[in-house]
Amino acid sequence: MTAAAIQARPVPSPRPTADQVREILIVDDHPLMCDALALTLKISFGLKNVRTARSLAAAVEQIRAQGAPDAVILDLNLPDARGAEGIVTLRRQLPDVPITMISADLEGAMISAAMAAGAQGYISKSLSREALVDSLRRMWEGEHVTPEGYCPELDGAEDQARAELARRFASLTPQQMKILRLICKGKANKEISYELSIAEATVKTHITAIMSKINARRRTQAVLLANSIRLFEAG
Amino acid sequence: MTAAAIQARPVPSPRPTADQVREILIVDDHPLMCDALALTLKISFGLKNVRTARSLAAAVEQIRAQGAPDAVILDLNLPDARGAEGIVTLRRQLPDVPITMISADLEGAMISAAMAAGAQGYISKSLSREALVDSLRRMWEGEHVTPEGYCPELDGAEDQARAELARRFASLTPQQMKILRLICKGKANKEISYELSIAEATVKTHITAIMSKINARRRTQAVLLANSIRLFEAG
DNA sequence: CGCCTGAATGGCGGCTGCGGTCATGGCATT
DNA sequence: AATGCCATGACCGCAGCCGCCATTCAGGCG
Secondary structure, eight states, rough: OOTTSSSOOOOOOOOGGGGGOOOOEOSSSSSHHHHHHHHHHHHHHHHOEEESSSSSHHHHHHHHOOOOOSSSEEEETTEEETTTHHHHHHHHHOOSSOEEEEEEEEOOOHHHHHHHHTSSSSETTTOHHHHHHHHHHHHHTOOOOOOTOOOGGGTTHHHHHHHHHHHHHTOOOOOHHHHHOOOOOOHHHHHHHHHHHSSSEEEEEHHHHHHHHTTTHHHHHHHHHHHHHSOOOOO | SSSSSSSTTTSSOOOGGGGGOOOEEEEEEEEHHHHHHHHHHHHHHOOOEEESSSHHHHHHHHHEEEEEESSSEEEEEEETEETHHHHHHHHHHHHTOOEHHHHHHHOOOHHHHHHTTTHHHHHHHTTTTTHHHHHHHHHHHTTTTTOOOGGGGGGHHHHHHHHHHHHHHHHHHHHHHHHHHHHHHTTTTHHHHHHTTTTTHHHHHHHHHHHHTTSSSSSSHHHHHHTTTSSOOOH
16 A cells, blocks of 8 residues: 555655645756646646746756745656756755655655655656546645555565575586576477487486576476576676 | 668668658657657648657557658667667558657667667767757658767678578567567466467477577577577667 | 494486377468 | 358367486495
């Protein structure tokens, strides 16, 4: 559940409400996305003052010149600020303004980094207008909003799985490794037996052992697993 | 047939010009991006008929129901078609319609894959409106347009082989494509038959047809070939 | 030291079932 | 009528699992 992802952070400044958001700043280097967001916000929230900036530097400068907006929507990938850097920078200038991250990338680690850096929420560019508007309203009322599938504990799980997988591959004997390499080149057992000058039956037993070690059932799965950790580059 | 890979592709249909593009189809699952693109096209080209679809399946269905558009703009990452699959599928239905890929990802290999699969061009979501409009106009006049930094010779002759390969994949029927996708996920024939609610025997014949078309003998080779042109990106 | 033992690796053939080919037929579009 | 796509069952070879054997190396023990 996305709700209560981060419970009741004690906001020291006056608690904002969606009604109090009158001026907003969109920081995005995609002109089209910028326009689309601005248009949607104008229509859905009746906002008149939608400012835009195409880079982090431009945003900082604009805030100094024109003052602080009531909310910020920040693209994750800016030409001069990839990742969480944008949040950190803007929060220095605007400690009490909710900053919403928006990105096409839903990778868990990225979301975690953004939230940890102090974002009010993280939304996907793939959201429907309704869901987007709803998410923004909730954020502007103080809620921390993260995408559906996001589970903070899941973060390093992928890396862990990869490390575990690499460990399994490391347990292969030299002969097994040779055979696996040939499998990953699309060779048949008979071809492998010829190349290694052993009987086909022997190849099969090795393959059975390999499968068991890397936890695969079909040889195609073995190929996929090997490729997933780039075991044999090129080929 | 294999020669003359890309350059001077003898388009049998009337050579298109930007003026002749009256109806366009945008395939993108990002509602905001969809709107923004549609709006930009209406303004810049004076187009009235801008159709949209939020998935590859929806696009295919819409084309059958409403007829072929004069041009297509296709997002690289759709919920039901990551990678080059979208181009391949649409080119089956619309062999003479220019298909423009649009993506935030500018990785060279991805661009190569898209172009090899028969895209008319590849543009970044980060482009300014002016550059975007210009790129589209050039594409609709027959030019193959790729992003600035992209250097096709980087791959050299491999590109030709890829184009040929992509053409072979393009000849797969929808059902065959479904089955190939499942093969590339490591599924067994029996599992595939269950997921598609058909007999295992049917799966096998489809696979035989696939193998024949893409010139593979073993199913592992089919997986490798599909991965080599990034047919199904990630699982 | 010699001997046994046990674990690890490489190697073999048989059996079952899946993978891949073939011939065939239904159904739609042309 | 012809073509293309989908579906099916029968047939055959290979893929994958089993039990078994040979060689090597490390250690325990009379």
